[in-house]
Amino acid sequence: MAIRVSDQMMVSTALYNLRRNSRDLFRLQVMAASGRKILTPADDPLGAIKVMGFHSQLARFEQYGRNIEHGLSWLSYTESVLSDLEGVISRAREIAVSQSSDTADAESRRECAPIVRELREQVLQLANAKFGDRYIFAGLKNDSAPYTQDGAFQGDTRAFEIAVGHGIRVAINLVGPEVFSFDGTDLFQELEGLAQALEENDPEAIASKLDTLDQALEVVIRARAELGARVERLESYKGILEQTSLRLTERLSEIADADIAEVLTELATREVVYQASLLATRRLLETNLASLLG
Incomplete structure (x- = not known):
C-alpha cells in the first residue's frame, strides 16, 4: 500500500534539512575562523575536559614563569647592589692600607675620616636598597627599611620565597645579617671604628681594621656566589617549565585545533x-x- 506524502510533509522535511545544513555550515565557518574543532563541550565531552585541564595547567605554568622572571630580576638587582658594596669596602680598605703606613701623617688621616664616614653612609643606603616597593635585605618585613641610621637591623631573617613549580619554592632574598654582619660585629661599626682611628691618628687601630674589612669582603664574595647559584637554579627551572609548556601546548593543539x-x-x-x-x-x-x- 503506497503512503501518500502530503505537501505539508514535504515542506516540513525541506525546511528541516535547510536548517540542518545551515547549522552545519555555520559550525564550519566558526571552526575556520577560530581554528578550533571543539566549539562546545557537546562536540567532544572527553576532549573538552582534557582541554580545560590543559588550559588550567598552562595558566599555572604562566604564573610560575612570571614568578621566575621576577626572581631573576630580584637576584640581578641584588647582585648589582653587592657589586657596589664590594667596591665601597675595597675603597675603605685602600684607605686603611694607605693611612696605616709610615708615609701617612695626622693631617692625611683626619682628611680621610669624613671620606670613610661617607662610605659608611653609602653602605647604609645599599643596606636599605629597594627592588620595586620591597627592601631586599629586610626578610619578610620588606615594607620598611631594615637598617636604622646607627646600623641596627630591624628586619627579620625569614626567606622571601617564590613558587617555581608544584610544591617547589626558591628563596630569592639575602637578609641583612648575611651580608653586613660577621664575627659578632658589622660593617657599620667597623667603618665607624676606622673613621675614629683616623681622627685619633692611631695607625695601629687603623691597621687592625684591615682584617675585619677583609672578612667583610669575604662575606660579600660568598653572598655573590650564593646569588649565582640561585640564578642557575631558577634558569634550570625556567628551562624545564618552557619545555613542559611546549609539550602541553602541542598536546592541546592535537585535541582542540582544527x-x-x-x-x-x-x-x-x-x-x-x-x-x-x-x-x-x-x-x-x-x-x-x-x-x-x-
Missing part, C-alpha cells in the same frame, strides 16, 4: 549543499503556493 585545510574543503562542499537545498526548498514552496492559488 585541520584548517580539511575544514575549508568541507566548508566549500557544505556551501554547495546549502545553496542546493535553499534552491530546492524555494522551488518547493513556489510550487505549493501556485497549487494553492490555482
Whole structure:
C-alpha cells in the first residue's frame, strides 16, 4: 500500500534539512575562523575536559614563569647592589692600607675620616636598597627599611620565597645579617671604628681594621656566589617549565585545533549543499503556493 506524502510533509522535511545544513555550515565557518574543532563541550565531552585541564595547567605554568622572571630580576638587582658594596669596602680598605703606613701623617688621616664616614653612609643606603616597593635585605618585613641610621637591623631573617613549580619554592632574598654582619660585629661599626682611628691618628687601630674589612669582603664574595647559584637554579627551572609548556601546548593543539585545510574543503562542499537545498526548498514552496492559488 503506497503512503501518500502530503505537501505539508514535504515542506516540513525541506525546511528541516535547510536548517540542518545551515547549522552545519555555520559550525564550519566558526571552526575556520577560530581554528578550533571543539566549539562546545557537546562536540567532544572527553576532549573538552582534557582541554580545560590543559588550559588550567598552562595558566599555572604562566604564573610560575612570571614568578621566575621576577626572581631573576630580584637576584640581578641584588647582585648589582653587592657589586657596589664590594667596591665601597675595597675603597675603605685602600684607605686603611694607605693611612696605616709610615708615609701617612695626622693631617692625611683626619682628611680621610669624613671620606670613610661617607662610605659608611653609602653602605647604609645599599643596606636599605629597594627592588620595586620591597627592601631586599629586610626578610619578610620588606615594607620598611631594615637598617636604622646607627646600623641596627630591624628586619627579620625569614626567606622571601617564590613558587617555581608544584610544591617547589626558591628563596630569592639575602637578609641583612648575611651580608653586613660577621664575627659578632658589622660593617657599620667597623667603618665607624676606622673613621675614629683616623681622627685619633692611631695607625695601629687603623691597621687592625684591615682584617675585619677583609672578612667583610669575604662575606660579600660568598653572598655573590650564593646569588649565582640561585640564578642557575631558577634558569634550570625556567628551562624545564618552557619545555613542559611546549609539550602541553602541542598536546592541546592535537585535541582542540582544527585541520584548517580539511575544514575549508568541507566548508566549500557544505556551501554547495546549502545553496542546493535553499534552491530546492524555494522551488518547493513556489510550487505549493501556485497549487494553492490555482
